[in-house]
Amino acid sequence: MSGLDEFSLIARLFAPLAARHPGALGLTDDAALIDGPEGRQWAVTADAMVAGVHFLPDDPPDLIARKLIRVNLSDLAAMGARPFAVLLASCFPRDVTGDWLDRFASGLKTDCEEFSIALIGGDTVATPGPLTLALTAIGDVGRNSALLRSNARSGDDIWVSGTIGDSAFGLMVGRGEPVPVGPAERQWLLERYRLPRPRTTLGPALVGLAGAAMDISDGLVGDLGHICETSGVGAVIEAEKVPLSDAVRMAISAGFGSIVTVLTGGDDYELLFSAPAERATAIEALGRELDLRLTPIGRIIEGEGVRVEDSDGRALSLSGGGYRHFGG
Amino acid sequence: MSGLDEFSLIARLFAPLAARHPGALGLTDDAALIDGPEGRQWAVTADAMVAGVHFLPDDPPDLIARKLIRVNLSDLAAMGARPFAVLLASCFPRDVTGDWLDRFASGLKTDCEEFSIALIGGDTVATPGPLTLALTAIGDVGRNSALLRSNARSGDDIWVSGTIGDSAFGLMVGRGEPVPVGPAERQWLLERYRLPRPRTTLGPALVGLAGAAMDISDGLVGDLGHICETSGVGAVIEAEKVPLSDAVRMAISAGFGSIVTVLTGGDDYELLFSAPAERATAIEALGRELDLRLTPIGRIIEGEGVRVEDSDGRALSLSGGGYRHFGG
Numbered sequence: 001m002s003g004l005d006e007f008s009l010i011a012r013l014f015a016p017l018a019a020r021h022p023g024a025l026g027l028t029d030d031a032a033l034i035d036g037p038e039g040r041q042w043a044v045t046a047d048a049m050v051a052g053v054h055f056l057p058d059d060p061p062d063l064i065a066r067k068l069i070r071v072n073l074s075d076l077a078a079m080g081a082r083p084f085a086v087l088l089a090s091c092f093p094r095d096v097t098g099d100w101l102d103r104f105a106s107g108l109k110t111d112c113e114e115f116s117i118a119l120i121g122g123d124t125v126a127t128p129g130p131l132t133l134a135l136t137a138i139g140d141v142g143r144n145s146a147l148l149r150s151n152a153r154s155g156d157d158i159w160v161s162g163t164i165g166d167s168a169f170g171l172m173v174g175r176g177e178p179v180p181v182g183p184a185e186r187q188w189l190l191e192r193y194r195l196p197r198p199r200t201t202l203g204p205a206l207v208g209l210a211g212a213a214m215d216i217s218d219g220l221v222g223d224l225g226h227i228c229e230t231s232g233v234g235a236v237i238e239a240e241k242v243p244l245s246d247a248v249r250m251a252i253s254a255g256f257g258s259i260v261t262v263l264t265g266g267d268d269y270e271l272l273f274s275a276p277a278e279r280a281t282a283i284e285a286l287g288r289e290l291d292l293r294l295t296p297i298g299r300i301i302e303g304e305g306v307r308v309e310d311s312d313g314r315a316l317s318l319s320g321g322g323y324r325h326f327g328g
Numbered sequence: 329m330s331g332l333d334e335f336s337l338i339a340r341l342f343a344p345l346a347a348r349h350p351g352a353l354g355l356t357d358d359a360a361l362i363d364g365p366e367g368r369q370w371a372v373t374a375d376a377m378v379a380g381v382h383f384l385p386d387d388p389p390d391l392i393a394r395k396l397i398r399v400n401l402s403d404l405a406a407m408g409a410r411p412f413a414v415l416l417a418s419c420f421p422r423d424v425t426g427d428w429l430d431r432f433a434s435g436l437k438t439d440c441e442e443f444s445i446a447l448i449g450g451d452t453v454a455t456p457g458p459l460t461l462a463l464t465a466i467g468d469v470g471r472n473s474a475l476l477r478s479n480a481r482s483g484d485d486i487w488v489s490g491t492i493g494d495s496a497f498g499l500m501v502g503r504g505e506p507v508p509v510g511p512a513e514r515q516w517l518l519e520r521y522r523l524p525r526p527r528t529t530l531g532p533a534l535v536g537l538a539g540a541a542m543d544i545s546d547g548l549v550g551d552l553g554h555i556c557e558t559s560g561v562g563a564v565i566e567a568e569k570v571p572l573s574d575a576v577r578m579a580i581s582a583g584f585g586s587i588v589t590v591l592t593g594g595d596d597y598e599l600l601f602s603a604p605a606e607r608a609t610a611i612e613a614l615g616r617e618l619d620l621r622l623t624p625i626g627r628i629i630e631g632e633g634v635r636v637e638d639s640d641g642r643a644l645s646l647s648g649g650g651y652r653h654f655g656g
Contacts (some may be wrong), residue, residue, distance in 0.1 A: 044415060
């Protein structure tokens with residue numbers, strides 16, 4: 001069955017089981033919310049990664065561990081939550097070596113320190129299949145302050161952090177495709193793919209500024225579509241405003257890939273958020289304070305769906321709605 | 329490398345990452361603790377299950393889902409926590425059918441209702457390997473009231489709930505071994521293996537009565553060894569006091585299996601707990617109230633390790649320390 005059918009089926013089957021707890025947000029957001037102490041809430045999210053699907057079996061073990069953590073912290077950031085702890089369920093192939101485990105644990109340690117989080121639990125089992133890892137991440141956010149996908153309103157600006165599409169081009173570098181950039185740019189793109197940088201400082205700082213937020217994991221346009229669907233709005237992106245790195249700009253100029261790759265490529269792990277127009281100055285100031293590029297790329301409108309416009313206001317056609325893990 | 333080496337290595341590698349958060353309990357307990365609202369704590373635990381390791385690929389999908397939930401709720405019960413919500417990370421083989429998913433979701437639904445919990449999040453990905461599931465369960469317990477493995481004290485009685493060993497014999501039934509009992513007993517043993525009954529009511533009711541507690545998943549003696557190690561004590565079990573079901577008693581009487589199978593078999597998911605001797609009357613009353621067999625089987629002593637004695641006080645020799653998932 002196709003990826004899309006699968007997703008719908010799962011939404012249909014699993015979402016009703018969320019009804020009992022409002023903090024589950026109908027399984028439509030980056031994380032669930034449960035009550036914490038004294039005016040706080042815990043955001044809780046879980047992501048799985050499988051060798052050969054989400055990373056290559058011979059990727060460096062420390063990078064696998066760090067990507068797993070970062071992908072989850074990115075979900076927390078998208079809720080405006082500050083990372084606190086993780087639980088790790090590891091299914092190791094029986095031929096895993098002590099050296100491999102050492103390097104894997106070393107990656108965990110590096111990022112636990114980098115992001116001031118603790119490993120507080122989990123499970124370790126053997127698998128006859130590929131290395132499979134599931135991480136649950138817990139972060140804290142003020143009660144009723146989380147950045148929800150459902151908070152986009154018509155008239156809001158749409159913003160993104162960092163540059164978009166680097167990871168899609170980095171994956172092509174990793175696959176050995178002839179991305180026409182210099183060795184330094186190739187390495188930089190590959191790093192962007194292998195080791196995303198979750199916006200753990202930006203996310204909590206956006207509480208009170210942003211309306212809706214999510215992290216871009218399945219592609220900018222597809223993910224913005226999720227915000228639109230959950231908020232009951234539409235969106236327009238101005239393609240030429242989408243911030244590109246020098247490396248991606250260089251590759252596209254040389255005729256490799258296109259803005260469609262940028263708009264639909266996955267694994268950016270930048271934050272995508274909406275905000276009322278009057279907060280633009282405060283958001284720009286925040287970007288300067290964090291030394292992080294924050295760029296308005298369009299606006300939320302009434303209606304539904306995401307329209308991408310070129311500089312003449314003409315709709316740009318995209319094939320497909322982004323990367324989907326199932327079938328992918 | 330052997331199962332034991334693997335476990336030690338992981339403990340050595342992962343436990344230091346827990347140091348930042350005291351509620352991680354050094355990764356030595358059934359769940360971690362984080363602060364909840366108004367004098368409560370959340371107990372959080374994660375377990376993974378792999379087709380071909382923890383269940384058979386052609387097991388009924390609803391039972392796979394329900395066992396996954398129950399194994400995790402058993403960990404919460406062992407902390408004295410009341411189940412609240414779960415997150416599910418599913419790695420489905422690409423050939424999974426809509427019918428299979430329907431039945432799997434139906435099992436989730438049954439047990440979400442049975443235990444009054446919500447599915448609040450997770451992830452769904454494809455795997456080229458076997459079906460792999462990781463569940464995170466969250467339950468609540470009064471602050472500083474959780475039943476910790478480290479709370480066993482010399483002189484305490486050792487108690488178990490239910491009957492022990494049914495699951496080990498049930499697994500043999502499932503494997504088609506000639507367990508010499510009637511068809512009704514065979515079916516009952518198989519059910520005990522396939523669909524454990526987490527002691528979700530008993531666990532919270534033991535807060536204030538029990539000292540240490542854990543659920544029996546790797547075998548009674550091995551698991552009691554964990555309590556001893558964490559509490560810095562030893563233990564003596566009187567073999568003839570270990571409560572057996574009629575079916576297991578019948579099988580052993582007919583020369584199939586032995587008390588060693590009972591003492592070291594895994595997957596019981598009964599609660600094992602210690603309690604000061606003066607609480608025996610209250611614990612017996614609780615058992616009557618819950619209509620659940622609660623049996624004292626020995627005592628905590630100074631020293632270390634677990635000694636099993638026969639009715640003459642002679643040490644019983646057991647080969648191995650219980651079922652270990654790694655290598656198993």
